[in-house]
Amino acid sequence: MSDAIFTNxxxxVTRAWATEPVRLKHRLHTDPLFSMAGLAELVDRYPREHYSLxxxxxxxxxxxxxxGEIxxxxxxxxxxxxxxxxxxxxLRNVSGVDKRFAELRDQLFGEIGERVPGFSAFGCTMGILISSPKAEVYYHMDVPGQSLWQIHGKKRVYVYPAEPPFRRDEDLERIALYQVEVDIPYNTSYDExxxxxxxxxxxxxxxxxxxxxxxENLDCLNVSMTTEYWxxxxxxxxxINLANGILRHKLGVTPRSRAINGAGFWAKAALQAGVKRAGLLQKARKERRSxxxxxxxxxxxxxxxxAPVGR
Structure with a gap:
């Protein structure tokens, strides 16, 4: 195996993993995969369906x-x-597009699994973010487990408590419905x-x-990597996010439970699976991604x- 990815x-960190924000050092900024020439070559051949600009x-x-598009x-x-x-x-799902990144992903999650007792992840993906000086990503949240890896440049990251009023159930439901993560309320007082x-x-x-x-990016070009897992x-x-979102936002019914076990869970699991199979959310999602x-x-x-064109 190549040198360890995590260096400290x-x-x-093991005790804090998934319960509070943790900051770690890694060696990926020195990997030739992430050189500017290597990234330019990757962008050159990246499939249209796998990137967002x-x-x-x-x-x-x-x-x-x-x-937009390139x-x-x-x-x-x-x-x-x-x-x-x-x-x-x-560059979404780079680990699914390029086998070199798939190998890196497997090593990365293997190291986490060795260090965090009981950690068992699947559907693990990696993405690469290339962003402008002083560009921002607005207040949002993600539904899978996620990490942010800085490769080149500097950025400032604000992480808020995963509880009300900062994280509301109805916002998670809307994200599950429409797959748009930044359309949620934010108040500057949250920064405290x-x-x-x-x-x-x-x-x-x-x-x-x-x-x-x-x-918030500082005044420099930024290259970062994201990792997601389930x-x-x-x-x-x-x-549950999707099922409750269907109930609240489509049927006008206020959900009373977020339980992930029991008869109520299985009924909601069937509801969201049926809606997905029927393709009933595709039009609404495309309208939000012109x-x-x-x-x-x-x-x-x-x-x-x-002129706006649906995806």
Missing amino acids: WTDD MQVGAPGERRTWRE GKMSGDRVIESIANGRMWLN HARVFEIEGGEMLHWPLNAPHRV TEPIRRSQM IEFQLDTERIGAIRDL
Whole structure:
């Protein structure tokens, strides 16, 4: 096996894993897979269905979150454009697209499994984020277990408690329904309760399940990696998120339980499975993911608006 990915794991990290935010060091910022030339080559051949390009607003200005596409730009020009714009490029499921990253994923989760008693994950994926100086990811939360790995650049990460009012059940349900993570309420007063981390290449963060968070890039191009995973309790919680979302947002019924066992759980499991099989949520999801712009090949860092097209 190659050198260990984590370089400073301690017993304190093992005890805190999944119950509070933890900060660790890693060696991935030195791996040739994540060189700028390697990333440009990856962007060059990345399948359209596996990436998202998002435009965000300037700090302190009106919130903007629009989805676009690369067009016919080369990978190195895409990265140059991001470095001179205000965007996030998310290469989703890179571990499913490129076997080199799949091998890295397997080693990474293998190391976690060796260090965290009872950790048994499946559906593990990795993604790569390339983002502009001072770009933001707005207040949001994710439904699987997740970590953020900094490769190049610096960013500030705010992690909030995974409890009301910061994390509301109805927001988790909406995320499960529409697969849009940033459309949830945020109040600046929440920051008083956040754990704030500034991380640079060679550092990573892991936080409790569904903990809301937001990200501010410092004044430099950023390259990060995300890892996501499922466990059986997380999978069942997501089934409840979707079933309760159908009840609350589609049928007008207020759910009274988030139990992941018992007869009520199995009834909700059947409900959400039937809705998914029938494809009843696809139209609503596409309406929230229209493609609105394309990178401008003539002006580095600029975009060209498109007529909205559903995904």
